[in-house]
Each structure stands twice: as C-alpha cells, then as structure tokens.
Amino acid sequence: MLSHSSCMLIAVAALLVTCHALCKCPGIPGLPDIPELPGREGLKGQPRLPGLIGLCRNLMGPPGRDGLPWVQGLPYSLDTKLHDVLVNLKHRLSRLEGVLALDGKIREVGGKILASNGKEVDFASALQSCEEAGGTLATPTNEEENKAVLGIVKQYNRYAYLGIIEGETSGQFNYINGTPLNYTKWHQHEPNGKGTEKCVEMYTDGSWNDKKCNLYRLTICEF
Incomplete structure (x- = not known):
C-alpha cells in the first residue's frame, strides 16, 4: 500500500528528474551539465535564465555558499514548462489517489x-x-x-x-x-x-x- 507521504516522494522525485533533464546546474555533483534553454531578456538587457534553472538554484543553496553563483530564474507564473510539469504531476497523483481509494486502501x-x-x-x-x-x-x-x-x-x-x-x-x-x-x-x-x-x-x-x-x-x- 502506498501512503500519502510515499506519493509525495514520488512527485518530488519526478520533479527533480525533470529539472535534471531541462536545466544545467553548474558545480553540483551528480547533476548533468546539459545545454541550457534559450535565455530571455531581463533588466538592462541582461539575459535571464529559464525558471527551471531557478529551481536548480534552490539545490545550490544561498548566495556565496561554496562559491556557487546565485542564478536568477523566472517566476513560476511565467515559466510555462515548469507549470506544465507540476500540472501533470498533480493530475497523475490525483489518479493514483483515486485508484487507491477505489481499492479501499485510503479514504x-x-x-x-x-x-x-x-x-x-x-x-x-x-x-x-x-x-x-x-x-x-x-x-x-x-x-x-x-x-x-x-x-x-x-x-x-x-x-x-x-x-x-x-x-x-x-x-x-x-x-x-x-x-x-x-x-x-x-x-x-x-x-x-x-x-x-x-x-x-x-x-x-x-x-x-x-x-x-x-x-x-x-x-x-x-x-
């Protein structure tokens, strides 16, 4: 039987896999350096990295930690790829809960x-x-x-x-x-x-x- 906490762990794991596939997290052991997605213009004409890079930023810790840079990402509301990933995960979790409820495993x-x-x-x-x-x-x-x-x-x-x-x-x-x-x-x-x-x-x-x-x-x- 899968508990609710197990479902959440599955969701987090799936989200991290997506991050690994779509963004480059320089300097973090275990995360692949995959070519970045095209940048977007930010303040003063500086390129702004995609929001999934911002998700990897959270794995890197606060600014200056271990000499890693703080990478600026797009807000969640503007990052369509991240939005689509989370919507898909929510849909899959909802279906999984429905199956477990139908089988009498959870209420x-x-x-x-x-x-x-x-x-x-x-x-x-x-x-x-x-x-x-x-x-x-x-x-x-x-x-x-x-x-x-x-x-x-x-x-x-x-x-x-x-x-x-x-x-x-x-x-x-x-x-x-x-x-x-x-x-x-x-x-x-x-x-x-x-x-x-x-x-x-x-x-x-x-x-x-x-x-x-x-x-x-x-x-x-x-x-």
Missing part, C-alpha cells in the same frame, strides 16, 4: 487522508508506524471524520486505536499533542477506566471506549 475526508496497513498492534507500535510514514494515528475531530475512520474499522471488522490519550487528570482525554478534545463519540457509560485505561479505541459502531494501551488493535493512520 479522504476534509483535508485528511486515512489509511491502514491492516496490522493489529499495541498503541505505541501503531503510533510509531504512523509517524514513521509521515502521519499520526487517526484522530476524528468531527462527525464526518469519525464516519471515515469507521469505514475502515468496518472494512477490517476490528476495533482500532485512536490518536487520543488520557491526561494527568483521571477521565480527561486529550489529543496526542495535549490539546483538549473538541469532539467526542463515547459509548454509553464511557469512559469509565478511572485512570487505568489511558488509550481510546473505536468500536465497530463508531463509538469510543477507553482501553488499556497494551492490547492489539487495528492501525489506522492519518496524513
């Missing part, structure tokens, strides 16, 4: 993308795997997001840990970053652990229950 809700690897592990392991992938544990902040997480829970028919933990005060639960909850979906008579159940799981009906953190639950990440 989109609001500005989030939810995904599961189908593995059942303890809370700490689930959180670690999500963070290593560039995200965090799924954390519903409204009814729409809760329903999206529930969709994955139902798909696997397994309870899942949420990115919510109990704070220092018994019965007071917060997001992982310590922020108080702005939305809850507690099952009837929950939470009732009274300080002994620090984590939160989602039932297959979408309601929440406080639970111990060392049990095996489905991993669902958000990006």
Whole structure:
C-alpha cells in the first residue's frame, strides 16, 4: 500500500528528474551539465535564465555558499514548462489517489487522508508506524471524520486505536499533542477506566471506549 507521504516522494522525485533533464546546474555533483534553454531578456538587457534553472538554484543553496553563483530564474507564473510539469504531476497523483481509494486502501475526508496497513498492534507500535510514514494515528475531530475512520474499522471488522490519550487528570482525554478534545463519540457509560485505561479505541459502531494501551488493535493512520 502506498501512503500519502510515499506519493509525495514520488512527485518530488519526478520533479527533480525533470529539472535534471531541462536545466544545467553548474558545480553540483551528480547533476548533468546539459545545454541550457534559450535565455530571455531581463533588466538592462541582461539575459535571464529559464525558471527551471531557478529551481536548480534552490539545490545550490544561498548566495556565496561554496562559491556557487546565485542564478536568477523566472517566476513560476511565467515559466510555462515548469507549470506544465507540476500540472501533470498533480493530475497523475490525483489518479493514483483515486485508484487507491477505489481499492479501499485510503479514504479522504476534509483535508485528511486515512489509511491502514491492516496490522493489529499495541498503541505505541501503531503510533510509531504512523509517524514513521509521515502521519499520526487517526484522530476524528468531527462527525464526518469519525464516519471515515469507521469505514475502515468496518472494512477490517476490528476495533482500532485512536490518536487520543488520557491526561494527568483521571477521565480527561486529550489529543496526542495535549490539546483538549473538541469532539467526542463515547459509548454509553464511557469512559469509565478511572485512570487505568489511558488509550481510546473505536468500536465497530463508531463509538469510543477507553482501553488499556497494551492490547492489539487495528492501525489506522492519518496524513
């Protein structure tokens, strides 16, 4: 399964390949010296290098660093080649996300993308795997997001840990970053652990229950 972060890495790699093919980045090891595209007139009649050269400039670092020159590029809005490359990448990523969504591998809700690897592990392991992938544990902040997480829970028919933990005060639960909850979906008579159940799981009906953190639950990440 490709995570959202993996998709972004593919996009960056494709963009850099394009830069290598279309521009010359003098002095940078590993980048080929390919003839430059025709220049354009800049201030005082000086030639202005294409905007993709400006993209390579970002790889070169700030002016004066290691003796490399600062190369002036065209603004993104005026560089049609760079614009076309980014539009194409956006289109391809959109299609890839569509395929993954159709296959049930990911779900989109609001500005989030939810995904599961189908593995059942303890809370700490689930959180670690999500963070290593560039995200965090799924954390519903409204009814729409809760329903999206529930969709994955139902798909696997397994309870899942949420990115919510109990704070220092018994019965007071917060997001992982310590922020108080702005939305809850507690099952009837929950939470009732009274300080002994620090984590939160989602039932297959979408309601929440406080639970111990060392049990095996489905991993669902958000990006």
